[in-house]
Amino acid sequence: MTTKISVRDVQKTFVNDKGEEVHVLDGVNLSVVEGEFLAIVGPSGCGKSTLLNCLAGFETASTGAIEIDGEVVRKPSRKRVFVFQETGIFPWYSVWDNIAFGLGDLPFEEKHEIAMRYIRLVGLEGFEKAYPSELSGGMKQRVEFARALAVEPDVLYLDEPFGALDAFTRLEMRREIVRIWQETGKTCILVTHDVEEAVELADRVAVMTRRPATIHSVLDNPLDRPRDPDDRRFRELKDSIFEILGVERRV
Amino acid sequence: MRLRSIAFAALGFALFVGTWHLLTLGHGVAEVAGPWLTMVGIGEVMAAGHLWKNIVASVFRVSWGFSLAAAIGIPLGILLGWSPRCMMTFNPVIQALRPISPIAWIPIAVLMFGGHGLLSADFSAIFLVFLASFFPIVTATTSAVGSVEQKFIRSARNFGVEGLPFFRRVLVPAAMPQILTGLRLALGISWVVVVAAEMVGVERGLGFQVNDSRNAIRFDHVEAAMVVIAIIGLLLDSGMSRIESAALARRGMSRR
Numbered sequence: 381m382t383t384k385i386s387v388r389d390v391q392k393t394f395v396n397d398k399g400e401e402v403h404v405l406d407g408v409n410l411s412v413v414e415g416e417f418l419a420i421v422g423p424s425g426c427g428k429s430t431l432l433n434c435l436a437g438f439e440t441a442s443t444g445a446i447e448i449d450g451e452v453v454r455k456p457s458r459k460r461v462f463v464f465q466e467t468g469i470f471p472w473y474s475v476w477d478n479i480a481f482g483l484g485d486l487p488f489e490e491k492h493e494i495a496m497r498y499i500r501l502v503g504l505e506g507f508e509k510a511y512p513s514e515l516s517g518g519m520k521q522r523v524e525f526a527r528a529l530a531v532e533p534d535v536l537y538l539d540e541p542f543g544a545l546d547a548f549t550r551l552e553m554r555r556e557i558v559r560i561w562q563e564t565g566k567t568c569i570l571v572t573h574d575v576e577e578a579v580e581l582a583d584r585v586a587v588m589t590r591r592p593a594t595i596h597s598v599l600d601n602p603l604d605r606p607r608d609p610d611d612r613r614f615r616e617l618k619d620s621i622f623e624i625l626g627v628e629r630r631v
Numbered sequence: 632m633r634l635r636s637i638a639f640a641a642l643g644f645a646l647f648v649g650t651w652h653l654l655t656l657g658h659g660v661a662e663v664a665g666p667w668l669t670m671v672g673i674g675e676v677m678a679a680g681h682l683w684k685n686i687v688a689s690v691f692r693v694s695w696g697f698s699l700a701a702a703i704g705i706p707l708g709i710l711l712g713w714s715p716r717c718m719m720t721f722n723p724v725i726q727a728l729r730p731i732s733p734i735a736w737i738p739i740a741v742l743m744f745g746g747h748g749l750l751s752a753d754f755s756a757i758f759l760v761f762l763a764s765f766f767p768i769v770t771a772t773t774s775a776v777g778s779v780e781q782k783f784i785r786s787a788r789n790f791g792v793e794g795l796p797f798f799r800r801v802l803v804p805a806a807m808p809q810i811l812t813g814l815r816l817a818l819g820i821s822w823v824v825v826v827a828a829e830m831v832g833v834e835r836g837l838g839f840q841v842n843d844s845r846n847a848i849r850f851d852h853v854e855a856a857m858v859v860i861a862i863i864g865l866l867l868d869s870g871m872s873r874i875e876s877a878a879l880a881r882r883g884m885s886r887r
């Protein structure tokens with residue numbers, strides 16, 4: 381098992397509009413193994429998105445180092461793609477054009493083959509000419525997954541990707557993301573506020589503290605997939621995460 | 632529903648024309664003329680053959696002034712919205728010039744392009760229309776670009792789309808709805824301003840027709856020109872709004 385991502389002593393301080401310093405990350409240490417599915421949970425506003433933005437290269441850490449494959453992360457790259465809450469797909473492009481967006485200057489035939497392959501992977505055959513405004517929330521999220529996967533990244537960053545979906549679609553998309561992850565073997569880092577979602581999906585769950593945040597602990601999740609939320613061990617794992625979060629809330 | 636709104640609009644117009652009729656009861660063509668005299672006046676100016684020439688002159692000036700303003704204002708607005716430095720440099724000047732009514736520019740325009748003569752009259756009217764539409768276009772474009780959602784910009788960077796393709800494929804389409812709204816607003820102002828610009832030193836145009844009829848003390852013809860101005864203004868606006876909604880309905884840029 382090789383280390384894919386290593387985060388060492390990362391601190392992040394923002395200066396807000398009033399000129400005050402906001403200390404968000406206070407020495408985060410984390411390492412992620414190749415092909416792993418890691419979930420990050422933590423209190424609201426603790427800096428989960430900030431950490432993910434630093435990992436993606438959208439933000440730079442104030443101090444500390446983030447390395448991926450031994451190289452320091454300086455800017456965004458096609459090798460690690462971000463999936464946004466409420467979807468970052470482009471409303472002015474059709475499904476086909478959205479999915480082919482990151483494919484650069486490839487000849488049309490190649491682009492078409494790749495786009496159609498990922499359209500099939502996420503189950504959107506027949507919708508390639510549709511525009512996002514004609515799709516449901518879950519279908520838009522599928523388009524975004526396909527757009528991300530089409531450039532064959534090593535790492536997927538998922539920032540509450542199901543947050544805007546209704547409960548039923550969310551369950552369906554969870555199953556879908558596990559299937560995609562198993563089929564493609566990407567390293568996935570999922571930020572979520574839904575502890576059950578974290579336990580259902582991830583190999584390990586990192587629990588963050590309140591701001592200024594560190595990683596309180598990282599829990600292993602040895603349960604076999606597909607996982608049953610009514611299983612005793614599932615509930616125990618969930619409870620121990622809640623306990624950590626609860627302790628943090630009382631501090 | 633459509634029939635209902637037409638019925639209500641007809642009622643509104645009937646009330647308006649009725650009031651107009653009552654207020655101008657017994658007036659001749661040397662006074663504020665009533666609706667009937669105005670109707671007759673429209674027939675007369677149409678028959679006289681000047682009307683088409685004047686419509687063409689005004690529409691010609693608006694088309695040029697507005698197109699030039701869009702051609703310069705949209706790229707400038709994109710630049711200002713994208714680069715904080717350009718914004719800090721040029722925006723204060725633009726905001727300082729913006730409140731000056733284009734009408735106040737008329738003497739400058741006449742001085743710059745000469746008052747009389749066919750082409751020079753066109754130039755100064757075009758210049759004034761340009762000024763009238765330039766500022767709303769720049770301002771709308773700047774704010775449109777400034778309010779493009781961060782996730783679209785980040786997505787583009789994430790997929791390595793930079794430089795010109797970034798503007799063409801992401802920034803401009805994302806800002807387009809607001810830019811189009813700005814264009815529609817600017818076209819409305821252009822039409823208002825062209826008539827005013829044609830009041831001095833011009834021998835053609837609907838504004839000229841208003842002024843000329845006043846000098847001839849034919850207020851029925853003044854009002855006839857005003858009715859034509861209203862109709863063309865409505866046509867321009869509905870044309871622009873049709874373009875706008877066609878572009879927005881699908882927001883489509885895809886060819887396949």
Ligand SMILES: Nc1ncnc2c1ncn2[C@@H]1O[C@H](COP(=O)(O)OP(=O)(O)OP(=O)(O)O)[C@@H](O)[C@H]1O
Pocket residue numbers: 394395396397402404422423424425426427428429430431573
């Ligand atoms: N660009 C910024 N400038 C100033 N402060 C910021 C900036 N980005 C984030 N913050 C602050 O950092 C803190 C953490 O934000 P972040 O979005 O990372 O939290 P989060 O854990 O993802 O929250 P949520 O659960 O609500 O998504 C917040 O208090 C936020 O106000």
Ligand SMILES: [Mg+2]
Pocket residue numbers: 428429430
């Ligand atoms: Mg967040």
